[in-house]
């Protein structure tokens with residue numbers, strides 16, 4: 001498949017496209033910083049189902065939006081706002097899929113990560129099926145399953161570890177990890193043994209067995225609003241929130257990448273923020289649609 005995207009795709013047709021997206025994300029971020037993790041996650045959920053084509057933004061019965069893993073997505077109002085401004089500036093030119101890819105990058109920059117150039121030129125898809133969200137990795141998936149789901153889309157083990165590092169920002173509801181805290185085993189303290197004991201006490205008090213399942217906890221304790229490598233330090237210390245996150249430290253193949261991000265002696269160091277941009281460019285080129293199977297939507301929540 002020839003490359004359909006390139007950096008600066010809109011430089012002639014809509015020179016202000018990237019700055020309009022950036023400005024819009026910034027404005028929303030200023031009043032609600034949780035849009036940054038929200039937009040980053042939304043782009044990931046878009047790319048893994050039908051490619052990066054804004055299928056995740058379509059409204060309607062049985063669309064991707066209605067499926068379990070997508071119920072908690074946040075930030076579509078930012079995309080809609082940017083789209084309205086872009087339609088005023090350059091009608092019919094900028095795809096919703098590109099707005100989402102740019103907004104994900106801008107979100108990383110707003111949380112003090114490194115920037116990268118986002119190739120653009122994606123077109124918007126016309127298909128969105130709740131049933132296809134099984135492509136998305138689950139928080140209880142084994143490392144082998146996680147690897148397979150990434151591999152199917154052309155992403156290797158390094159990309160997996162790097163991209164999951166997105167959990168350096170944002171939060172999770174208790175419902176996605178509370179089972180690790182109570183009655184996980186019938187022996188010992190009943191919790192997932194990979195959890196640091198002091199951390200376990202803290203998590204149990206925030207997410208008690210019959211407490212509020214919607215209560216939110218930082219995925220990167222102590223650094224949930226900063227795009228840095230401390231998420232990996234937390235994994236090393238048994239302070240991962242999701243079972244899938246903590247498993248990156250249990251499995252030998254993924255652990256070595258975590259160690260390289262931490263600069264462990266004897267291993268070739270990797271800079272998390274630098275690698276993140278590279279893996280994002282790979283992810284955001286998954287299944288890009290062409291003129292024959294994609295369109296430029298007029299509004300992001302519906303096909304033309």
Ligand code: HEM
Pocket residue numbers: 034036037038040041044072073074137138139140146163164166167169170171172173176219242244
């Ligand atoms: C094995 C792969 C992954 C699994 C199982 C997973 C699972 C989850 C879960 C269960 C949550 C909490 C959702 C909620 O409470 O609403 C979450 C949050 C998040 N995920 Fe992932 N994720 C994975 C990979 C990724 C990737 C590759 C990215 C982006 C490149 C990403 C970005 C995020 C972000 C930024 C949040 C915080 C969302 C917020 O605060 O609104 N995740 N993830």
Ligand SMILES: [Ca+2]
Pocket residue numbers: 045046047048049050051052053054055056
């Ligand atoms: Ca998609």
Ligand SMILES: [Ca+2]
Pocket residue numbers: 168169220223224225226227228229230231
């Ligand atoms: Ca962080």
